[in-house]
Amino acid sequence: MKAILAILACAAIMSSCMDQYNPVPYWKQFTSERQITSAKNLKLTEKGEIPAPTVAIAETDPISGKYASLCSSCHGADGKADGAAAAAMNPKPRNFHDKVWQAKVDDAHIAKAIKEGGAAVGLSGTMPPWGGVLSDDEIKGLVAKIRDWGK
Numbered sequence: 001m002k003a004i005l006a007i008l009a010c011a012a013i014m015s016s017c018m019d020q021y022n023p024v025p026y027w028k029q030f031t032s033e034r035q036i037t038s039a040k041n042l043k044l045t046e047k048g049e050i051p052a053p054t055v056a057i058a059e060t061d062p063i064s065g066k067y068a069s070l071c072s073s074c075h076g077a078d079g080k081a082d083g084a085a086a087a088a089m090n091p092k093p094r095n096f097h098d099k100v101w102q103a104k105v106d107d108a109h110i111a112k113a114i115k116e117g118g119a120a121v122g123l124s125g126t127m128p129p130w131g132g133v134l135s136d137d138e139i140k141g142l143v144a145k146i147r148d149w150g151k
C-alpha cells in the first residue's frame, strides 16, 4: 500500500515538473512572434509595443482584405492617408484618424461616400464609387472599420 502511494506521489510530482518544462506553449508563442517580426513594414505601435499579427488578420478578416486591396492605395494601409499616391492628390484622401471629421459625419454619410463616390456627397470625384464592387454588408463593415480608427 505504502509503495503504491509513494509511486502515485512520485508520478504527481513528476507530471507537475513536466508541465513546467513542456515546450509546446513556448514554441507556439515563438512561432507567432516570429510571424509578426518577419512581416514586411513592421512598425511598433505608438506605445512602442509589437503590433498584433496583421498577416493572419488579413486572411481571416475579409473586410480588412477589401480595404487593403481597394482603399489603402489612397487612404493608406492604416487609414492615415499618408501613402505616396495621397501626397500627389488634391484634395487629399480623408485621414480616417481625424477626430474632428469623425465627429462631424454620420455612418450614413460614410456609407454613401463609399457606395456612390465622393461626388455623391459633394466631395471630389477622385473618391470613386464602390457600389458596383462591394455589397451593402461589405460597405457596412468598412464603415465600422473606419469608425474604429476614430476611437
Ligand code: HEC
Binding pocket: 067, 070, 071, 072, 073, 074, 075, 089, 091, 092, 093, 094, 105, 110, 111, 113, 114, 118, 122, 123, 124, 125, 126, 127, 128, 130, 142
Ligand atoms: C483613387 C483614390 C481613392 C481610393 C482608391 C479610395 N478613396 Fe476614398 N477618398 C479619396 C479622396 C481623394 C477623398 C476625399 C475627397 C474630398 O475630400 O473631396 C476620399 C474620401 C473618402 C470618404 C469620405 C470622407 C469625407 O470627407 O466625408 C470615405 C468614407 C472614403 N473615401 C472611403 C473609402 C473607402 C472605404 C475606399 C475603398 C473601398 C476608398 N475610399 C477608396 C480617394 C480614394
